[in-house]
Amino acid sequence: MHAATFEKLLQHLKTARQRAVFLLAPTTAAAQQAFLQELPQRLPHHLWLSDSPAIATQAAMDRYRDYLGATHSQVVLEFHRHVHADALAALSGTVAGGGCLWLLLPPSQTPFTERLLNAASDFALVNVATTLEELAQQLRRLTQLALPEAAQPSLPSDAQATIIEAMASNMTATHVLLADRGRGKSTTLGRAIVTTFRATELPIWVTGPHPRSVQTLLHEAQGKALFRAWDKLLSEPENFGQRLVIDEAAALPLHVLRELVQRYDVWALATTVDGYEGCGKGFAVRFFTELQQQTKVIRHELREPLRWCAADSAEAWLNQLLLLKPQPLPKFALTSSQLSWRHCSAAELDEDGLSQVMALLLEAHYQSSPNDLRLLLDDPAQQLIIGQQHADIVAVCWAAIEGPLEPALATHVCQGERRLKGQLLPQALGFYRQQFACTQWRWLRIVRIATLPALQRQGLASTLLDTVATQALAQGIDALGTSFGATPELNTFWRKNSFLELRRGQKRNASSGAVNTLWARPLQPHTQPLIATLAQLQQAEQQWYEHQTLATPTPCLTQQAKALLKGFRAGHLPFSNVRFAWVYLYAVKQLPLTNIQADIAQPERVLAEVAQAHRFSSRGAFENWLRDQAQALC
Template sequence: MGYISDTLKQRRHRAAVLVSAATHDTTIRLAQLQQLNTKQQGLMLGPSEQMTASLNRYRDYLGHEYAWLVIDCREQLHADAIAACCGTLQAGGLLVLLLPEQPSPFALRLLDHAACFAEIQQQPANESTWHAIGEACQQLSRVTPNNVAPEALKQQQQIVEQLLGSQSPQLLIADRGRGKSATLGLAAKQWLASHHGELLITAPHPSAIAQVKRYVGANHERLRFRPWDKLLQQSPAANSPLIIDEAAAIPLPQLRRLCQHYQPLWLATTVAGYEGCGRGFVVHFEQWLRQRYPQLGYCQLQQPLRWAADDPLERWLWSALLLQQPSATATSSGIDERYHDCHASELDDSLLAQAFDLLLQGHYQSSPNDLKLLLDDPQQRLLLASENGQITGVVWYSQEGPLSAELAVAVQRGQRRPAGNLIPQAVGYYLQQQWALRHRCWRIVRIVVTTAQRRQGLGSQLLQQLRQQAQQQRIDWLATSYGYTQPLSRFWLNNHYQTIRISQRLDKSSGRPACFAAQALSTELQPPLATLVTYQQQQQRWREQQLSTTDVAQFAPPLLDIIDALYDAFINAYIGFNDAQFALFCQHQRGLICLPQTLHRAIDEAQLAQRLQQPSRASALAYLRQHLNLLKN
C-alpha cells in the first residue's frame, strides 16, 4: 500500500490519508516520523512533544512550503488549521490527518467527502498503514516538486504588471496556493528597483510575509515589516507607501485607518475562509475602497502555482468545508415551510451549503471552525427562512445556561471560564449577576439575510419567530453580542433588545466595542434586566461626564446592589479595574470610600499606574485594593 506514485507527481496532485481510531502506540509512530524530518521537509502539528508545534500555532507556518504534512486532530479537530496548512503542501505531497477515535458529525463529513476521491484514503491505524506513511514521507523528503504550469506563471506575470502599472491602489484576491505572496514579492522587487527609500508591508502575523521577502531579493532590507497596530500608533511620513497582506484578517475599521494614514499600493487577501475571513470581507471592504478610490484596481489569481488546477486534495477540502459558493440554482425539497428550525447535522448537503454560504457572506470573519461548531455542538441551532426551496435568511443561535451552582460561583470569581455559555458568563462575571448563570438563555450568534431580502423586514420576522419558539420552550431570556455601531444598535433596539453592557475593549474581529443586548421572556427576569439597562445608561452618562453627585444619590436600591457587588468583586480581585471603575466612582459619590481625584473620570487600566504613581499596573491594582480594603474595614 503506497500513497505516493509517479502518476500523482506527474499530474502535480496531492494525496491524503485519514487515519481513524488511532491506537495507543500513535505517539511512538509520530516520534518515528519526526526522526525522518531532519531537513524540515515535513510539518507536524498536534498536542504531543513529538510534533513541530501545537495546532494553535499553525499560522506561524503559513509562509512556508512542505513535502508532507501531519496534523494530529485526535484531541481537537481544528478545521481552520487543516484548511490553512494544506495550502503549504507542495504538488505531489501527502497529508496525514489523525481523526478522533469517536468520529463526530464533522469528522464523518470529512470521511464521506473523501470517498469521492481515490487519492484521499481512509485507513485504520495499523502496522501496514504506519509503514506506508513512513515510506511516503521518507520518499517525499528527497523529491523536488514538478515545475509550475506555464499558464499559472503567465497569469502571475500579467498581475505583477497590473500592480506596477497603476497609480491607484490594487486589490489582489487569491485562494491558497495561487502564488499571492510570490506575486507581491515580485512586484515589490521591481518597485524597489525603481524607487528610493523604504516600502512598508504589514500583515496580521510576521510569518505571513516570509514568502514575500523571499522573492524580493537583494533589496529585501528596504521592504520593512511593521505590525498594523504599531503603524496606527505612529505618525507616518507623507504618502508613505504600504502593502497590506492578508487584509481580511485585520479588523475593517483598522484597515480603513491604515488606508487613510498611508498610501496603500496593494491590498492582498485570501477569501476562502482559511484564516477566519469570510467572503463578506470582499463585499464590505471593496465597497468602501471604491468610494475612497474610484479608480481602484481589482485582480484575482485563479490558477494554482503549488499544485494542479484539478488537485484532489483542494477539491476535497472545498467540498467538505463548503469553501466554494453553491450554485445559484441549487434547491432542496428538505424545507416545505416558511421557517425551519434544526441542527446543522440534520440538513442535506444542498441546504447546509446554502445556509453556510449566507453566514460566510454576512459575517466579516467566518471560518471552517464555524462549520465544525455547527455540526458537532448540540447546543448550536439554526432557524432558516426559505422561499421556493431557496434559503433567504439564517439565524444561528446557541442554547446557553444554566450552569451548576459550583461552576457559577467559580465563574463569578473569575476562577473558571469554560467554553460556551458566553452571555451567561459575561453577565455573571463582568456585572456580577448570579441570576444570569441560573437561567436558560438563547444567544443569537449571527443573523443574516440574502442581499435581495435586506431592508425588507425579514431579519425582524426571523427574530420574532425565534422569540415565539423560545416562549414555547419556556426560555427565560434572549441575548446577543455584536461590534457596536449605531445602525446595528438601532436594529436590535427596534426588535426589543436593550443594551446591557458595552465593553471598553475593542473586539478583535470587528475593531469595535463589544455590545451585549438582551430581552426578558420570563416575568422573573424583567426587573433585573431592566436594572442592567439602567446601569449601562448611567455608566455611559458618567463616561460622558454628565453624571452628578445628586444623580447617584437618587439611584434605586436594585441599582445600588449592582454597584455594591462590583465594588466587592474588585477589592477581592475577582474583576479588573476597567469593569469596576464606575462602581468605585459611585461608592465615592455616596460617601462610602475616598477615591483619588485622578480616578473620578473614566480611564483605561493601562493608565492606572501613572495616575497612582506606581511602578507597574499590578502594583497600582494592589495599592488601590489595599487602600479600599482599609477603608472598608
C-alpha cells in the first residue's frame, strides 16, 4: 500500500466528492495480520471499530451508535466473527465525500459475505482485495478512473433554507425532519435553532442516543443548544414541559420517544429511517401516527446528499447489498384459491423474493434491521414460511429451530450458569420455570410474522400460523413458541391462535417499552400436559400481581411452585422470580402470616423496601434469610 498512491487517490476522491469502499477478504491468517498491521499506519484520522478490540484506539463494534451524527474521512470496521450489518449501514453514512470505508472481513465466507463481495462488481469504487498486493493494484487502478469534478455545496442548500424558514415561522408545531444519511439533517436543525431562538437567553435542550451523535447539531447551533441525556430528562419531572429537540430519533427506544413527547414540548425531531436497529418503515408507521394524534406535525424531507456528491456509488452499493430501499408493497385483493405456501431458507430465494420478504418485515416491525438479513442468510436454523399469490409474497413467517440442548449443557442452563444465543425458548423455560424437560424438546420459535398491510385483518396471519404448525408437525417439532412485548391486542391474537402464555417478564424491554412475554402451542401429545400446567402457573401468577388474589390450589400448580422454590433455595433463581410461588405455597401450607410475610404477599411492595423496612443489612442478606425460610415451603 504505497503512501504516495494512496494520497493521490484521496485527492482524486476529494475533487470528485466521492467515496471508495474497500472489502478486505483475507483467505489466510497471515494475510489478515498483514492488513491489520498496514492499515493503522496508512490511514489518517481514522475511526476504527472492531468486534474484538485489541487496543485503546479501537472502539467496540456494538457501540457504533455512539458515532452517529459525526463525519469521518476514514472508517474501518474490523469483523472477526461475522459482519455487523447494522454497524455497516449506520457508519457508512458518516464517511464524507473524499473518504474511504474499509471492511476487514472474517476469513471464513458465509452466504452474506458472498453477497457482500458479489455486489462489489457492479460499482467501480467498491473494491475487493485478499492481500496487500491486490490492494495496491486496486489503489493504482482507482487513481486512473475518470471521476468528474464536483463543486462543494453551498450551505444552507435551497432545501435546507426552505425548511429552516418553515420551522422558524411555526414554533408551536412539532417539526419532523426525515432523510437518509449525509443529507444535512443535523446541520438544518442547528441552523434552525439559531434562526428561531436568536433572542432567547437560555439554550434549547437537545437529546439523542449519545453526546457524540449530536456534535454537528451543537456546532451549528452556535451555543444556542445544550445536550441533555434522555434518561436524565425522563428523571427530572421539574423540567417537564421544556422545549426539546431530538436528533437521531430512530436510534432511541420507541417507548423513550413516546415518553419524551408526552413530557416535553418537542419542537423538532430528526431521524434517518433506513439502516440501523430500531428504524425502518415500522418506526415511521408506529411513531409518527401516534405523534399526529397528539400534536400538529409538519413533516420535512431532505433528498439530495450534501456529505458526498449525487454520483457517489457507495450509497447505491449499500442499498443494493442490504435491501434498504425496497419497492413499494403491492395493493390488491386476496384470492385464497390462488394462494400458495413455500417453506425455505432465505438463501434459496432469488433477489426479487428476498427483497419482498425484507420489505414486508421492514413494514411490519420497528425492530427490523440489516442484521436480520445477515442472520436469515447465514444461520441454517432460520426458516421462512411464505404465502404467495402468483409472484407476489403476501405473508411471511420467520421462524427458528431451537433445542434440544445437550443434557449436561441443559443442566447448566437451568442452574443459571450458561446463557446461550439462539436458544430463547428452551433457555427461558429451563431457567425461569426450572423445567429441564422443556430444554429437551425441539422447538420452532416464531421470530416474526408479517402480512401485506392491504390484506391485514382478513385472517391471513392466522392461516399463516396454521400452515406453520402443519409443516412443523411434519418436521417432528414438539411445540411452537414465540416471545414479544406484551400488549392487549397481541395477547388476544396469539390466544386466538391456540397459543398459551407461559411466562411474563418483570421489566420493560429496552426497545419496545413493553414487558416481554413467552407463549407456546403444543404440537406433540407429550408436550401438552406440561405446557397446560405452565400456562396455569402463569395465569395464577398474573392474577395475583393484578388483583392480589390467589388461585385455587391444584396438585400441578403446587408441584410447579415447589420446583421454583427449590431453584431459589439452590441459589439458581433470584427471589423476584419466585415471589408468587412463595406466597402461593405459604397460603397452601396455612403458615402464620408474620409482618414480613404480609409485606412479601403484597405484589406492589418493592423487595428492596421490604428488606430495608425489616432492617436487613442488604438485599443479599435478605435473600439469604429467605432461602433459609424456604425449606419449610418445599
